[in-house]
Amino acid sequence: MPNPYTNGEQDYSRINQIFHKNGIAHKIVTKPAKDATRNGFRLVIPNDEQKQAVYQKKLDSLAMQTAQRDELIYQRRDGDAYVTYGIQEKDMTASSEPIDPKNIEDVTFAHTFGQANVLKTCTSDDPTDPNYGKENTLVVRQTSAGSKINDQGVPVAQPISNKTIQIDKSRYSHISLDKYEGDLTGTSVISSCWDQLLVLDNALEATGKILREYEIKAFKSDAYFQLSKGLRQKFREKLEYGMDNESVLMLGSNEDIQKITSSLGGIDSLLTFAWQDLASACNIPKSVLTGEQAGTLSGATQDVANYYDNIKAIQEELLKPQLEQLVCLLFYAQNVGDGYEDPDSIDWHIEFNPLYSPDDKTQSETTLNYANAANVLYTAGIFNLDQALGFLSSQGNNQIQAMQNIHADSADDFTPEEIEKYESALKKVVHSGSKSNQD
Secondary structure, eight states, X not given: OOOSEETTEEOHHHHHHHHHHOHHHHHHHHHHHHHHHTTOEEEEOTTOHHHHHHHHHHHHHTTHXXXXXXXXXXXXXXXXXXXXXXXXXXXXXXXXXXXXXXXXXXXXXXXXXXXXXXXXXXXXOOTTSTTTTOEEEEXXXXXXXXXXXXXXXXXXXXXXXXXXXXXXXXXXXXXXXXXXXXXXSOOOHHHHTHHHHHHHHHHHHHHHHHHHTSSEEEEEOTGGGGSOHHHHHHXXXXXXXXXXXXXXEEEOTTOOOOOOOOOOTTHHHHHHHHHHHHHHHHTOOHHHHTTXXXXXXXXXOHHHHHXXXXXXXXXXXIIHHHHHHHHHHHHHOTTSTTSOOOXXXXXXXXXXXXXXXXXXXXXXXXXXXXXXXXXXXXXXTSXXXXXXXXXXXXXXXXXXXXXXXXXXXXXXXXXXXXXXHHHHHHHHHHHHHHHHHHO
């Protein structure tokens, strides 16, 4: 396979071809993107459950979970990815003009695309400028004109337009991968992992040859070579078919062949090294790449836990700011919810649903450990009862969170009876632990 990164530039058509034809390249591109978006997100408005439901429904209608999954795939495949927002305005303005919040009627779509559509991004390169390094305009071009159906029902290809479109920063979002000062574009993970992918591709080809030549049958016959080319081909096909998947070598009676092979001892170590090298380059653990790791983190190795921490960072650093930008546009929109509202006047935030759920046994053990820790801190006089309750409430275990009185979301409010029952149960745990320590 030719290198997709030559002369300091990426060949996006070559990268796209590798992405579709090489299963391992496809996996290192799509795996983190799917993991970061598979469990979705929610808008939280603590004091207004009805408003929260209305705006969440609008977000769901824009299919942002799917859009952001595709965006991360474009980012990892091409090095850059973009999402444009369809703004319906009372007085329509050009896409190159900044959005006037009081002119927004609705947000109608969120479209994702990669670097192939982009002609240029206009960015401030003045280090003394407050907006240094920030984009202000995106210039896109048409890459595929498509076709139209004529009167006879036949598709007719349309010419590609040379017209460029300018989009103001307020109307789109952009994320890059490994883009630093002086780089015009981000770096595709396929380009950065090319050497490792090539090694595995060669390993696959070599392994296939070994399997095909694992056993060879030698057939000696002078009469075979006296047949016509067509008859020789038919005879060979019938002979190989009768021997299933074993290779057949045709020799004359006075001919011989010697096969010289390398020892296969240690080849498993070489293949393991190739996988580990790829895992290190793409920042995805080998157990995740090969599907060895289960869906929960019960008993997970540290590298897998670190992988999910990186996925969480992607959510917080890349996806969350975009969702916050979109939610602000929805609050400004006249035809959404209660009409125009200042986002700063509303208590709201974005939460991503948990990336994983430990099994019941792990959850129970974790809950017990936290309760015992609270008990020790209480009996030692380090915490009072309220502090012990706060300590438990701050933990991340799902079972503990289910007992919390979380004020962050009106949909999760507990009744006073449930809170009293929880506190009573906790006091029993704390006091029973205190009594056992005295005994």
